[in-house]
Amino acid sequence: MASSARRSPQERGKAAERTRERILEAAVEEFGAKGYAGARTAAIAARAGVNQQLISYYFGGKQGLVEELRRRWARAQESVTPPGATYAESVAAHLDATLDDPDWSRLVVWQALGDGLAAASDDEWAAAQRDRLRQAVERTRRRQEEGEITGELDAEFVLLVAYALAFAPIALPRMVEGIVGADPLSKDYREWVVGQLARMTRRDA
C-alpha cells in the first residue's frame, strides 16, 4: 500500500517520494517537540504543507508514522562510529551525532521514557541496540589495554559518562545550561566536554 508508489512510472513517483519525505521530516520535528501523545497529526501535516489525510494514506496513520521513523533511526544507527578514530575523535563524533539534530535525539528520549508505542517490535531491536552498546564498551576496554586511555576507571564508566553527557543537553537542557552556563548544543559545550573527557581519561602522570 505504502510502497505502491515506488514501482510506478517513476516520473511522478519521485514527487510522491519527496512528499513522503517532507511528511517524515515534519514528523520528526513534531514528535521531537511534543512526544507521541502530545503530537498532532494536523500539526505534522501543516508543517509538511500537505493534507492531513496523506498521513493515513502513506503511513497508515499516526502509529505507522512513528514506526517508520523508528525504522529509519535503526538504519541510521548502523553507520555512526568511524573505524580508526582516536578516543577524542570518537567522543566528538558521538556528541555531534547526538546534538546536530536535537529533534531526532529528543524523539529517542521520548521513546525511552515510554511515550507512545512502548512494546513495538522491541525484541529484535532492543537486542541489536544492546549489542551495539556492548561493542562500544569493548572498544573502550581495548583503548585502555592499548594504553590510549587510563585503566584507572572502568570502561563502562568512561563510556557511560560520554553517553550521558551527550544526552543530558537533550533531556535536561536547563540543568546543563544552569551548570555550565552555556548553550549545551553549542560547539563550545562539545569541545569543553571532549577536553574534560580527555583529561579524565589521561593516563596518570
Added chain:
Amino acid sequence: MASSARRSPQERGKAAERTRERILEAAVEEFGAKGYAGARTAAIAARAGVNQQLISYYFGGKQGLVEELRRRWARAQESVTPPGATYAESVAAHLDATLDDPDWSRLVVWQALGDGLAAASDDEWAAAQRDRLRQAVERTRRRQEEGEITGELDAEFVLLVAYALAFAPIALPRMVEGIVGADPLSKDYREWVVGQLARMTRRDA
C-alpha cells in the same frame, strides 16, 4: 473552593486531606508514566480509588493537578543537600534522592522535554533552580580548593557528570542498563557510580 476543606471542623478534614494526598500520589505515578499529554484523569482517579470528578473538585482539573505537583516539587527541592557531608556522601545523597522514587524524577524529565504546561510560572522558579545549581558548582569548587577532590577537572564538569549519571537511569534506562549490565535503579549501580566518581576526583598520586 479547593481550600474549603482546610478551614473546616478539622476532625473530618483529615480524611479529606488523605484523599487529596492519594490523588496526588496517583497523579505522580500516572504523569510519571505517561507524561502530561499521555496521562488520563480517569486513570488517575482509578489509581487513587476515587471518583474522577474529585480531581476537578479538589484541584480544578488536570492542569491544576500538575501545578500542585510542581509546587510540591519546588518545596521538596529546598531541603536536599546535607550540610557537612563529604563529596562521596553528597553524591550518594543526590543519587538516592533521584532514584528512590523514579516516578517523580520521570516527571521532571517530562517537564524538561516540554511536555505539558511549559511556560507556567517559569521566571521565578527557573531563577531559583539556576541559583541552586550555581551554589552546587560553588560547593564543588570549594571542595577542590580545600583539596578534598582533584582540581584537574573543572568543577562544572565534576558536578555535571554526577547529575547526568543520576538522571541517565531515569531518562535512558535501557542505555544505561545496556552499558553497565545492571539495573540502574539498584543499589549496585549507585554504589558503583559513587566509587567511580570518587576515583575520578581523586587527587593525583
Added chain:
DNA sequence: TTGTCACTCAACCACATGAATGGCTAAGGT
C-alpha cells in the same frame, strides 16, 4: 476512454475533559 496515481474534501467516530445534577453517609451542632 479507461485506468492509475497523487492527492483532496467532507464527514465521521471515538473519546477526554469538565461541569452539572442528584443522592448518600457520617459527624456535629442545636
Added chain:
DNA sequence: ACCTTAGCCATTCATGTGGTTGAGTGACAA
C-alpha cells in the same frame, strides 16, 4: 431527635478535538 454540612460517588451532558474513513478529482499514460 432533628437538621445541617462536609465528603464523596454515580450518572449524564456538552464540548472540543484528534484521528481515520470513504468518496471523489485532476493529471497523465496507455
